[in-house]
Amino acid sequence: MAARENRDLVLRFYDEVWNRGNVEVANEIFADDYVRHDLRQAAAPAGGRGQARIAADFRRAFPDLELTVDVLVADDDHVAARWTMAGTHTGMWGGIAPTGRTVVYSGANFFAIRKGKVVEIWNHRDDLGLREQLGVAVYAGAAPDGS
Numbered sequence: 001m002a003a004r005e006n007r008d009l010v011l012r013f014y015d016e017v018w019n020r021g022n023v024e025v026a027n028e029i030f031a032d033d034y035v036r037h038d039l040r041q042a043a044a045p046a047g048g049r050g051q052a053r054i055a056a057d058f059r060r061a062f063p064d065l066e067l068t069v070d071v072l073v074a075d076d077d078h079v080a081a082r083w084t085m086a087g088t089h090t091g092m093w094g095g096i097a098p099t100g101r102t103v104v105y106s107g108a109n110f111f112a113i114r115k116g117k118v119v120e121i122w123n124h125r126d127d128l129g130l131r132e133q134l135g136v137a138v139y140a141g142a143a144p145d146g147s
Contacts, residue, residue: 006113007074010081013118018067018085021059023052031117038123051121062087062103079111089134094127096134103133 009029016025030051059065065087073080085105090098107125111118 002076003074005116006077006079006111007072009113009116009118010072010074010079010109010111011069014067014069014081014083017052017055018059018065021056023056026052026055029118031114031119034118035120036123037120058093061091061093061098062089063091064088077113079113080108081111082106082108093134094131096131096136099134101134103130105130105133 012025013029016022017029034051036051062085065085067083067085069081069083071080071082083106086102087105088100088102089096090100092098105126106129107123109124110122112120
């Protein structure tokens with residue numbers, strides 16, 4: 001039974017917070033001492049409000065975004081999800097001015113759940129792919145002029 005409840009909790013998070021912009025529900029989904037792990041950053045306590053703020057910032061930049069869960073796997077205390085988002089860039093995001101471009105953005109999350117609340121989440125998002133779709137050149141060790 002726990003696997004089904006945990007699966008439903010994650011689906012509720014994606015639907016309510018990301019697709020509907022209902023950031024208030026994040027406090028019901030995330031434990032007070034929830035920790036967020038990003039691929040390129042150290043783990044940090046974030047709280048449900050922190051996770052909701054990320055979603056709200058993204059929704060402001062891509063107000064028509066739609067998140068679709070492509071794969072979802074759940075066991076007793078863990079849920080893994082691969083997702084795709086699509087939306088039009090009409091607001092500031094990551095220092096990038098609105099481009100008006102429609103983009104498809106993907107990633108995966110791994111959730112640890114205890115007592116009906118998310119206690120940890122590991123994020124892996126294709127930020128590089130998103131920046132490329134927005135027309136932001138990404139240079140590895142070279143100046144923009146090629147020097």
